[in-house]
Amino acid sequence: MKPLFYLLDLLFPPCCAFCQRKLAGESVLPLCSECEASLLSPAGCCPHCGHPLPEDSRDCPACFGRAFAFDGACAASLYRGQLKKAVYRYKYGGEKGLAQPFGRIIALQVKKYPWPSFDAVVPIPLHRKKLSQRGYDQSLLLARAVAEQLKIPLVCGLRRRRETVSQTSLAAAQRWQNVREAFTCVSGSLPQKILLVDDLLTTGATAHFAALAARRGGAAEVYLAVIARSEGYDAT
Ligand SMILES: [Zn+2]
Ligand SMILES: [Zn+2]
Incomplete structure (x- = not known):
């Protein structure tokens, strides 16, 4: 050393x-x-939404095979216990420095998956009003750290075109409605193979509409990586 x-x-x-x-x-x-x-292993998780699968079945209890606009998703771990507290410190406690270790952990998880080699890492953006309240964009910092670790470019190619209510306050069905068409692509055209990065994955609604906007912007293969996957049966 x-x-x-x-x-x-x-x-x-x-x-x-x-x-x-x-x-x-x-x-x-x-x-x-x-x-x-506590890190999740690819073999034990749903390839579509990253939720752990039951030991005796390949039927995902979280997404029930729902067709997402992203091709696959992975999470470092479940959103509970110590990780839940750490994510809270990261998002609401001003501990921006956690982006670096979280980014390293996400990048190592991504490498375990049989995914394509990506052309770019794209953060799922905050609305600028929320950005001014929080002072930093937790998904951008995370995406930047993941891009550095994977040694691929960071492309901030998506924008939230309208403000949405916090997803945490809504029931699952309302979450889909809340973020419907909330994103637009701002770059002239996005690269072919992109990795979306966000902090949390719950119903997948936010990432679905972000992936849809990315596809409209020219991306052909879109995957998603997050630090934490909520445990749940809430994809309705
Ligand atoms: Zn699933
Ligand atoms: Zn520990």
Whole structure:
């Protein structure tokens, strides 16, 4: 280890990105062993929405095979426990620095999937009003970190054309209505193979309409990666 990094590690010992426990030694992932064990594996998850599948079935209890405009989705882990608290700190507690470890974790998850090599990483954007309230765009920071890790360009090619009510306050059916046609493509044309990045995936409604806008903008293969997938049976 270089002396500067050694000194920085002494002053600011690396912490687990999910539970904040101090990490001993160097590891590939910025996670303690317990949180690393909570990461989802591609073989055990629905290829369409990233939700864990029951042990004895390939029928997804979350999306029921719904046709999304994205070709596949993956999440690092389920939105619960320590990760849920970490996402909360990231989105509402001003801990922007979590974008880096989250981005590393997402990038490593993406590499486990038999997906195409992407031409660009595209963030699912916030509406500018929400951006001015929060002061930063959590999905943009995350997408930038993922793009750096995967060594592919970041293209901010989508825009929210109208303000939407927070999805968390709505029932599943209303979520689809709320974000219907909320996105538009701003780049002249998007590259062929893109990876959308967002912090959370719940019903998939937001990502579906973002993917639809991306396809209208010229993308032919659209995949989605998030840090956390909500547990649920709420795709109606
Ligand atoms: Zn941990
Ligand atoms: Zn599914």
